[in-house]
Amino acid sequence: MGMKVEEEWKKGSAGLLILSLLDGQPRHGYEIGKLIDLRSGGALHFHVASLYPLLYRLEEHGWIQGRWVEKPNQRRRRYYWLTPGGQRMLALERKKWREFAGAVGRIAGGEHA
């Protein structure tokens, strides 16, 4: 396995990751975990015991909402939607993330170059 991103960083950005993935499309938990894995090229990985408590916490806050959905020839699955509150939170978090990443980039990146 490649270098793992520091646990603390992962924790801090997890909410943003999940909200971003749900932007515009409802997904179930396995799909979310899979997509994070895929899109980060394996750098970010959530397993069952870390992903679901996160989802439940976001749901508790009212930013996402889970519903059991039954599809033909498939076990019922819990799909998560972004709520209007989550939409606002995502916009806010994205903005903060861009500012943060920009700031870090200007300092850390500048030295590097």
Next chain:
Amino acid sequence: MPEWKLEIRKHLAGLDLRPEREAEIVEELSDHLQQSYEELRARGAADDEALREVMAEVDWRNFVPELQISQKAPSPETVPEGAASSGHLLEDLWKDLRFALRMLRKSPGFAAVAVLTLALGIGANTAVFTVVDSLILNPLPVENISTLAAVNSSEAKKAARSGDLEALSYLNLKDTRERTRAFRNLAGHSYPMAVTMTDKGEPRRIFAEIVTANYFETLGIHPSLGRFFLPGEDQTPGAAPVAVLGYTAWQSRFGGVSDILGQTITLDETPFTVIGVGPKGFKGVYAVFGPDLWIPSMMAEQVLPAEQRNALGDRGLPLFTGIGRLRPGVTLREAQAEMNIVGAALAKEDPDANDGKTLTVTPLIEAAYGPERQPVVLGGILLMAIVGFVLLIACSNLANLLLARASVRRQEIAVRLSLGAGRMRLIRQLLTESVLLGLFSGVLGFLFGYGGCRILESLRPAEYAQNLADLRLDESVFVFALAVALLTGLIFGIVPALRSSRVSVAEVLKEETRGAGRSRGRVGLANTLLAGQVAASLVLLVVAALFLRSIEREYLIDPGFQTKHLALVMLYPGQAGYDRVRTEQFYKQTLERIGRIPGISSVSWASNLPLWGRKETGIVVEGQEARKKSEAVQAVVDTVDLNYFSTLGIPVLEGRDFTQNDRDSRTPVAIINETMAAKYWPAQDVLGKRLELPHGNQFLQIVGVVKTTNYQALGEPPQPCVYIPLRQNFTDSMILYARSERDPSTVLAAVQAEIHSLDPGLPVEDMRTGTKVIDQALWWSKIGVGLLGVFGLLALGLASVGLYGIMAYSVNQRRREIGVRMALGAGERSVTLLVLRQGMTVVASGVVTGMVLALLLGRVLSRFLYGVSGSDPLSLAGAAFALLAVAFVACYLPARSASRLDPLVALREA
């Protein structure tokens, strides 16, 4: 398929999740694991290899704490940065509120019982406080009532008691007004008197007050429409026929039309112009009964009955109660001193009318009730005390519920403390919950109180409802209810909240079993509260039972006249413009016509309504004239026609009834009752003795003695009475008494039709049966008993709900112990008995305490009771039995459920 579920359940075990929630999480997570597994298998991994890889990937170490955070409380670290600093407090409050709502929604049973219990207590208090506020604390909506006083005439020699106060004559009032310096304004008003108002040809009986022009100004009130009387409208007798309508009368009798000003209404044949409408809520200065309209004193002759027509010129004819506004800085005592001087001067100037009399000043708030003030105030205090008891029961119920709930939530609270929740924050959250409960109950209680007041208002006798005081549910009542609710919520929220937050975290988390020993102290406190509730409800039940027995006795009182076959109608022929000749003819014709109606056996006329006897002071007994100055002879005086005594069933004991021969030309005669005979002519032959009435000018010869009856109140002590014959003492407003052979209500319609055919212009609204007269006389008692009964039952209901709740809770706490007992062979019966004994011990101690309290209270109450002692055994035993029976049911239900416990389940759960 691999056993994911078992594995997940294993890790969830440490959390106290609801079963449904746990099942959902298990389902979701195992689906996830299954998908990973299927994917690995699809990529070609072997079965056990895929299984191992899926399991190895999961790190369960942080699973439980992470879940706890998300399940139990939104942890502060997930609050987005920046949102926390601004408006922190408000946001916290909002969160607390939402959290509290969620917690209450989670236990709807607890919330419903708590809110309902408290709401009933608050509702009862709101209703009673409204009554007390409207009738006792702020009965009159006038300006600065403390500087207003009533001025009346009284006997100079007697200590002034409000019961002996008499009105002033117009001339005396006028002279007093001219002389006073203590009063800035002195006005006068009559009592509300029945007059006939003819509206579109339809005659109606309404109540009018004759007032001086400065009456409204003195009270400091303002018209809601138009204007009040001008000084010029009260100077020349009969010159200005103007009237001011009461607000309620305007609304109900005239539909609240805006063009009422300038309209003409006919009062006793005289057309009056409406010039104004009084302020809302003002119904004169008597607290309980008020007029529909006011007319200026100079119009008195137009509406007074024949014998009072010269009220404006006769100094001996009492009509007005003075209402004075004290000059700033002048005390009531100074005003009284001045009135003593004025009174003495009046007596000296006009000894014929004023000898032996003086003027008495009473604060208006006291005068508003007359002699009934004391019982009204005492009744109000008693009612407040009783609903206070009900509220106490409700509060202790709530306290018990919160205590029970707090101990159930110990684990939850400990978890939250261990996760770093601040103690203050926790207390605030718990407090938010109980304040929220208090608020809900306050709102609901206010609605209950409002409904209660509407019901009370609807119980007013319909004939007088418009003239009786309204109940004003105003802001002060709402504030009162809300304050009580919030205070209760705070007090009983704080104690359990403090106790809960003081728990030692480690200890509670370790505490796997529901320790019976630990909750003993809490159950002890709960039991004390419970015994108190039982005692309080027993006291209320006993009080209700005592008054119920008392009113039962009152209905059995023999008033001295028959009521079962009696119908009566008030008639005011004078008000229809009849002169004396026509009125006498009308009296005669009516007797003939009504007497012919089938089912009516005898008919007569009398001036007094039963139990509304008019008392007169200053009767002169021949040969005892000296008594006049020291102690005036007082007696009820009733003008009656032939056959009165036989119609009412009053036996003539000596001498004879009035006859056709007792006419003007012959010697004037009178009949007295045995009480009068025994008091003023003891051991003498009364027949042939003579007496003189206060406003008469000749001695009347006593021709008969009749049995004493009740004249002013049911069950009153015997009082003297003088009957005089209608044919020698003309008056133009009389009451028709008819004796029926069967139920009098069957002849009412026929009586009405006959009178209507004699003259369609006479109002015949006031028809009642003898039984209804008794009913009305007992109206206040009936309302009182009804209220006491309602509150007694309410207390019983609340206490039994509390009892049931605490028993069910304690059975739940003792499940393990009961399970052990049953496992060791205890039968259903012995378990039932065990629980029953525990509950009934508390009940019994409450009943004993309640009995002692009830006996003590009974001593105080005995003066309000009729024919029943304050320690009436039947009331005490009945109330105790009712309470024990209900308490037994409340204990038996949890006991039964305990006995049906499956010991295996109970032990496993524990």
